[in-house]
Amino acid sequence: MNEHTQSQLDALNACVAACEHCAAACLQEQDVNMMARCIGLTRDCADICALTARLVARGSDYAAQLAPVRAAICQACADECGRHAHRHCQECAEACRRCA
Amino acid sequence: MNEHTQSQLDALNACVAACEHCAAACLQEQDVNMMARCIGLTRDCADICALTARLVARGSDYAAQLAPVRAAICQACADECGRHAHRHCQECAEACRRCA
Amino acid sequence: MNEHTQSQLDALNACVAACEHCAAACLQEQDVNMMARCIGLTRDCADICALTARLVARGSDYAAQLAPVRAAICQACADECGRHAHRHCQECAEACRRCA
Amino acid sequence: MNEHTQSQLDALNACVAACEHCAAACLQEQDVNMMARCIGLTRDCADICALTARLVARGSDYAAQLAPVRAAICQACADECGRHAHRHCQECAEACRRCA
Structure with a gap:
């Protein structure tokens, strides 16, 4: 695996x-209602980045075809997480931004 | 879950x-080399349809965004499987076509 | 695919x-805090049943090795969902029980 | 995420x-028949380690319950890959061993 592929995988795995x-x-926070949108988006983002x-890693042509969808969910997730002060949200926003 | 969603899920799960x-x-066939492209495409197709x-099922907005990629891999997989006479290939081609 | 395999797949896919x-x-309910454990367990259950x-479907030896873990999460999920009156929880409890 | 969790994740992601x-x-090798068992095991191993x-990462109780199954598939995959001289097989065997 070349360096570029490895750094892509690192960003994706860190985001997942x-x-x-x-x-x-978020599910352990005092006010889970406030975090509902965050929980939903992180779920979609983890699933799409994991795929x-x-x-x-397998060199599939379909990785490139997925790229716009992945960039969109990473951006949406970064935006939502970025609105919350919790450390896990701020770290997630940062990981999503690097991945987008 | 409404009927339309359920029939979508049935087609996707049947395809996976x-x-x-x-x-x-294909991995059990006498000439696996002939089936290499089929094995690669069915793997991508199963992963993308499963996601x-x-x-x-969770009502995510990103299902619709994935639709063109999913249609493309289902079509590619149906085309490749359709070229092989094995019963598992013909059945797979049919399931992919219904899903595309 | 024989009938037994197909009925196993149907139960697993219905559970997912x-x-x-x-x-x-649950994330749309008025009191999400009450549903936090349910959300966590359904996530694990969906992931394990989907795998x-x-x-x-691929006839792997490891399906049988996963069976006790899958039965445990299906049971835990059925128990938790069964404690909530929401229709989606009752339906999920039922699908998990059939799968366990 | 603490250091122990991060090093577990690194080993799992490297294995996947x-x-x-x-x-x-393996699907590009000259004699794919020879690699059929390897292809089958790496697929199971990638799926189980990815889950x-x-x-x-989510701190689920079920990670520990999956551990024996994961160790078994990593070992089986390391053994099979270790029998082939291809560089990708040797690297895979090494990653599986570290993960087992």
Whole structure:
């Protein structure tokens, strides 16, 4: 695997982990209602980035076709997470931004 | 879940199962080299349709955004499988076509 | 695919869809805090049942090895969902029970 | 995320990527028949390690319950890949061993 592929995979995997961690931590917050949109978006984002990582690692043509959808969910997730002060949200927003 | 959503899910799940079954059966064929492209495409197709089914079931906006990619891989997979006489390939081609 | 495999896949796919739908609907409820455990469990359950369905469809030996974990999460999810009166929770509990 | 969790995730993600890359490269080899078992095992291994990474990142109780199954498939995959001289197989065997 070349360096470019590896750095793509690192960004994708970091985004998946940050989204999973954020969703789980949001469910433990005092006011979960406030975090509902965040939980929904991190779920979609984790799923789409995880699939992209698989396609990138196997050299599939469909990784590139998924790119616009992945960029859109990463941006939406970064925007939503960025609105919350929780550390897990701020870290997730940062990981999503790097991935978008 | 309404009837339309359920019939979408049925088509997606049938496609995932047919692709998984086809890939596994291709690996048992006498001439696996002939089936290499089929194995690669069924893998991508199963992964993309499985993710779509999850997004559809949760009512995500990103299911619609994935639709063109999913249609493209289903069509590519149907075309490749349709070229092989094996029963698992013909069944997979049919499931992919219904899904595309 | 024989009848037994198909009925296993149907139960698994129905469970995945019910869990996804339940998690999404829980996030729209008035008191999301009450549903936090349900959302967490349905997520794990959907992921584990979706993987099992893939392994079953490809005839993998590891489907059987996953069976005890899958039965445990289906049971835990059925128990938690069964405690809530929401229709999506009751339907999810039923789908998980059939799958366990 | 603490250091232990991060190093677990790194090992799991490296294993997923190595398995995906190995399966795709095996399909391009001159004698795919020889690689059929390898392709099948790397697929199961990638799927099970990818799910485990998701569960670990979200702090799920079910990550630990999956551990024996994951160790078994990583070991089986390392053994099979270790028997082939291809560089992608040797790298995959190494990644699986570190993960097991």
